[in-house]
Amino acid sequence: MYKFTFGKHEKKTLEEVRKENPSYFLFINNKFKTIPPEIKQYIEENLVELRKEFKQERYEFLYDYCDGEAGIEY
Numbered sequence: 864m865y866k867f868t869f870g871k872h873e874k875k876t877l878e879e880v881r882k883e884n885p886s887y888f889l890f891i892n893n894k895f896k897t898i899p900p901e902i903k904q905y906i907e908e909n910l911v912e913l914r915k916e917f918k919q920e921r922y923e924f925l926y927d928y929c930d931g932e933a934g935i936e937y
Contacts, residue, residue, distance in 0.1 A: 865901040877905050885916035
């Protein structure tokens with residue numbers, strides 16, 4: 864089983880990182896020109912689901928950030 868060898872998730876498995884922070888995969892995919900082939904393959908195989916999980920993660924963050932209240936309107 865592959866474990867990260869870099870970054871804030873060093874020594875964690877792909878599944879551990881996905882549970883904690885699915886948006887991390889999208890971040891490294893967009894930020895770095897070269898990433899380990901195991902991670903690249905994982906992202907390619909799970910891209911649709913990772914995007915859905917990212918949207919859910921963002922929604923939960925905003926909900927918690929606003930304590931369940933409507934956000935400020937501009």
